[in-house]
Amino acid sequence: MVEGDLQLSVPQPEFFDKSPMHTPSKVLKNLDLLSVNGLFVPKPQYSPSNASTAHSSLVHSPAVRRFHTQTKELRRKSVVSGEIPSWINGSLLRNGPGSIKVGDMIFNHLFDASALLHRFNIVGGKVTYQCRFLKSETYKKNLAANRIVVSEFGTSSVPDPCQSIFEKVATLFKPAEANSDNAMISIYPFNDEYFAFTESPIIHQIDPETLETLDKVNLSDEIGIVNHTSHPHVMPDGTVFNLGMSVSKSGPAYNIICFPQGERMFENARIVAEVPTRWKLHPSYMHTFGITENFFIIVEQPLTVSVPAVIKSQLTNEPMISCLKWFPDKLTYIYLIDRDSGELKFTFHAEAFFYLHIINQFEKDDHVVLDISCYRDPEMLNCMYIDSMKDMQNNPDYAKMFRGRPLRFVLPLNRPKKPKSLTSLKIFFSKSLEDPNDASDVIDNNNLVMLKDSEAAAFSMPDGSVFCKPELLCDLGCETPRINYEKNLGLDYQFFYAISSDVDLENPGTLIKVDVKKKTKLTWCENNCYPSEPIFVQTPESQDEDDGVILASLVWGNGDENRVGLLVLDAKTMTEIGRCEFKDLPGPFYTFVEFPVIHQINPTTLETENTVKVLKYVKGLVYHTSHPHVMPDGTVFNLGLSVSLTGPKYKIFGLKTGEKCFENAQIVAEVPVRWKFNPGYMHTFGVTENFFIIVEQPLTISVAVKLKKNFKKTTVSELMKWSPKENCRFCVVNRQTGKVEYEFESEAFTYFHIINQYEKDNHIVIDICCLSDASVLNKLYLESIKELEKESDLLKITLAKPFRFVLPLCNVKILSCKENENLVTLPNTKASAYVKSSNGMIFCVPEPLSDSRCELPRINYENYLGKEYKFVYGVSFEKDNSNSLIKIDVVNKTSILWTESNCYPSEPIFVPSPNSKSEDDGIVLAALLWGGNYEKRVGLLVLNAVTMKELGRCEFRNMPSPVPKCFHGWFAR
Known part of the structure; x- marks a missing residue:
């Protein structure tokens, strides 16, 4: 086997294959990721150190939904069903993969995606949801370059042609700077501050209310470690312990780091064990560790990080996964x-196994x-490779590869001075981990485990070591396990909660409660619904271990991809108490101008996150309108202009909602221009x-003028030509x-804005804000505006009035009509249309x-776009000393x-009310x-859309500088 290769072909023991093998259920063909690990943060009256801390777990996405690259940051209110208990007041914070795409590049592995933070804020039975990208250095570098420039766990970055071999060698001595700081695994509190974790020694402080990234801490600088686990342990007094690794002249060592509770936890950090x-x-790959009253527990598995491979990867730009080496014939060591x-007091041995999460540990x-x-x-x-997850439906072995089970190892602290048995290890390896108790049938009298009701075994070997055989706790795969962490960390316990890792179950997104004493289980599941890691939150006056609720975020598949929810279960019975759902979450937000380059913005922070060159996806496009239309299903249409050897054409193109909306852009109509x-x-x-x-006005863009200037730099206004003798x-x-x-x-x-348009009784009604000529363009030069002597002069540049054109949908070639006969037959309109004898065209006369x-x-765009409507709202100039808002009843x-x-x-x-019944209800x-x-003052006005009376306003005074006027906007729910 080539070192670092994880494409293994290891026989799978029966223990991990007890469920009938079949292809994962059909809902598994797609995947969406919401979050990985979570932390419930009570309201401030609770000490952060006593919060339901999440030593949370690594993503087990029950690979289940539409695979979706998350690119939005948002805040939404929910619709609640059932009841959210009033005593739950706080925030469920979650961390996980958000976007698998940067520019045109796709990450290869689930653990590579840009970290996305989530917050469910619960107050008085109501829930709000928001999410925001973690602004790591990796995220910012990738965003600035619009490609992957930092290697991740499973993805190589684009090579940097400017980096010399010496610079690459130098990065070996600064691993924290050279590696990704994309902390997308977990969130933990340090004192009253919250940090996002991954296995890199760089952690990021976040604001638990806004999810903003506030600061970062390089633990390599503080305590000299090169990595650490994503799951530190937060003790009742606020002290935090974690397992890391350091490298010295004597070689690598595992370090237990203590962060003592207080204001300077990082500065006062110290290594307490090595x-x-x-x-x-080949140090072992570590994702978590254990802690009891008297011991730290390190489980050294035979999945290792190859130091030679790490050095090679830095020089050859290989991802982290290429550095992992699995030794299937080596034992697992437990320290x-x-x-x-x-x-180091005790060392125990066990068969080779792989793990990510320890459920709990205790002394007894x-x-x-x-x-x-x-x-x-x-x-x-x-x-967890992206391609593997997408193709899981076609891989009959996928579920088998994901098969895992929760096992209990019992480690006896009292050992015989002389071994009772001279049995070779071979007898144990003849028995598989799937039959963990059969060894007791062979040499039952030599079992060192004396715990009552335990089926686990441990045996003293000839070399003095103790070999442990586990017992099965549950016959389902259990990942991202959680306990009543606040009361039972490191103590004897009875229950844990998890997501099933058996992806071939009828409902792969099953939540499980396991009773480790009785070896029984309770489950919760819902068709096409996939919960996250379950978080246990105890009731204020809890007496039993399972007195509390389970919180889990929810996502859906098969048509419900833009839906997210929060589930609340009774932790005793695993029955649903209530839930909230956030439906129709919006897609990314973009700013538009008429050039074919648009910018993706963050609707929460207003940061520019990406740039899309639409001309790359729509062939020949040279510009498009600033007002695309967003249809109810999320499809976006826009009108553009393309130029080819056959001349310019108007093109209408469609962008369907989905991961590759621009790449999948489609031209749905082409119309030659009137004047080439x-x-x-x-x-x-x-x-x-x-x-x-398409309303083609005689205000044109002159290609001839551009050619005449020999393609010198020209402004758009220099190319504009108004032809008043031509018709629209x-x-x-x-x-x-x-x-x-037609x-x-x-x-x-001339015009800028169409108000609305609709079909009625074989006519098209189209309402437009019309100007009699194009002189408004010259009047909008800043110097022209500055020369206005008084505000009433604004009337000179705002002469647009609303007109209605009615277009009769009839074929004039077969129509026999009299001269000047009005072809408009709609009632209650003064608009007309008649056939011009000069060219046979139907000539339309509008009504004001x-x-x-x-x-x-x-x-009311949401409900009346392209439909018959009654009301339009706009800006108007009606008085000598002000401009106004106007509501027009077009009927x-x-x-x-x-x-x-x-x-x-x-x-x-216009924003409609949630249960609006009339068009202007909002x-x-x-x-x-x-x-x-x-x-230097700016405000937000709220009017009753029916009466145009003020309901309220907010004002921000004494801004640092005057606030400029804006043109267009969007209400983002």
Whole structure:
């Protein structure tokens, strides 16, 4: 076997195969990841050290949902069913993989994804949810480069051509700086501060309320370790212990580190125990350790980290997983270290097994009992490659490779002075771990385990060592195990909670409660629903070990990927008490301008997170509108302009919701421009149930002017050309075929915004904020605005008024009509359309919807886009001393204004009420600015959308500098 190769072919013992083998259930073909490990943080009246601390566990995603790269950060309120107990007041913090993609690059392994923090805040039976990326140095470097530039557990980074061989060698002496600090495993409290962990010695402080990344601590600088486990132990007094590894001239050693409770926990950290590794060039891979009243417990498994491979990987840019070496023929060593002296007191041996998580450990009657979630080998790490998880449906051995079981080892502290048996180890290896108690049938009288009701065994060997055989605690795989940590860490206990690791169960996302004394179990499951690691939270006056609740976050598959929830179970019965769900979580947020480059932003922090060159995915695209349409199913349509040898064309392209929405962009319609060297300027377009609508105005972008200037740098405004003698053209494009089915004309006008459009009785109604010419563009130069003598002069540049065009969907070629005959047959409209004798086109005459000026129009977009509607909201200039917000009733042609002296509102955003019954049942939100001496003031206005009366506002005064006006926005739920 090549060193570091984990593609193993080790025979699987029957013990791990008791469940009938079959292909994982069909819901397993997709995967989504919500979180890995968690921590319940009570409200401040509880000491953080007494919180239900999560020594949480590594991701066991019951590989189950649509595999999804999480790219959003958000905050949402929930819908609660059942009852969330009122005594639960605090936050469930979780950590786990968020995004498996950086730019066009995909991470290979589950443990590589960018860390995403989650918070479920529970107060008075109500729950809010938010998530935010951990701003590690790795995350920031990858984001800045828009590719993977730091190697992870299973993914190599893009080689740095500027890094010399000497610089690569230098990184060997600074492992903390050279390796990834993507802390995506767990969260633990140190005093009153909270830190995100991975196995790198760099931990990140986070804000438990905002999830912001506050600071980082390099433990390599503090105590000289090169790595540590992701699962420290937090003691009742707030002291924290962890297991790390250091390297010295004598070779690598395992170190127990103590962080004493207090304000300077890291500065005062010290190593309290040290154990040399069994093999100097192959220290064991450690993910957790154990602690009892008198002992630290280190389980040295034969999955090791090859030091030569690590050196090689630094020079050849290989991922961490290439450095792991499995020794299937070597024993597992269990070390008991005295907590007072730091001395190694006892060593026990066991068969080779792989593990990630110790369930619990305790001392009893001169024995140490150690419960571990065991696997026959580390093949399950290979199961967590992204491609393996996606292809699990086609791999009949996948469930077999993931098979593990919770086992109990009992370590006798009293040993005979002389071995009672001279039996060779071969007799034990003739018995498999799946039959852990059969050895007692062979030499029962030599069993050193004297604990009552224990089926585990231990035997003294000829060389003086003690060999341990475990007993089975449960016949289901149990991962991410949790106990009543606050009361039972390191003490005799009865119950633990876990997720089933048997991915071939009918419901792979099964939560399990195991009674370790009676060897019984209770389960909770729901079809197509996949819970996270269960967190036990005890009741305020608990008396029994299982007096409390189980908290688990929920995700769903098969069509419910944009759904997340929080489950609350009775910890005694494993029955559901209540839950909250957050449905229709939004996708990533992007900023749009008319050039084909858009920027992904964080809606919580407003940081720019990514840049997408749309022209890369839509061939020939040179610009697109700033107003794409987002459909109810999440599909996004936009109108753009492309240029090819055959001339420019308008293109409508669609982006379907999903992981590769841009890569899977589709052109759904192409329409040749009217004038080849003068395509129309487009700022928006229309969409109805059956049609796209392109309104080609005679304000054009002159290709000829660009050519005339010999491709010198020119501004867009220099290329704009207004042709008042040309008509506007309306192109009605069939959404199914992508073909132009109808064309209409009207008098020349220019516009920025279409209000809405809909189909009715074989007509298309389209409402537009129209300007009589394009002079507004010149009036928007900053120098022109500065020259305005008084606010009433704003009327000169805001002349847009709302007009309604009605387009009759009829075929004029077969239509016999009289001259000037109105083809519009809709009732209650003054708009008209007739056939022009000069060119046979249908010429449309609009009707005004209001005498008031209206720009930046917004409707109840969520419910009325492309449908018949009644109300539009916009910004208006109606009085000499102010600008206003306006609500226009397009049916009755009436309007309502909101205005305030010296106050300038932004584009109004309509937000429907949760149970709205009428179109205008909701609120209007608008940002506020002030002039004169109040230009460093900004506010948020809330209006009743029915009456346009103010419901409330908030103001932020004395800003550091004047706040500029904004154009468009979006309400992010």
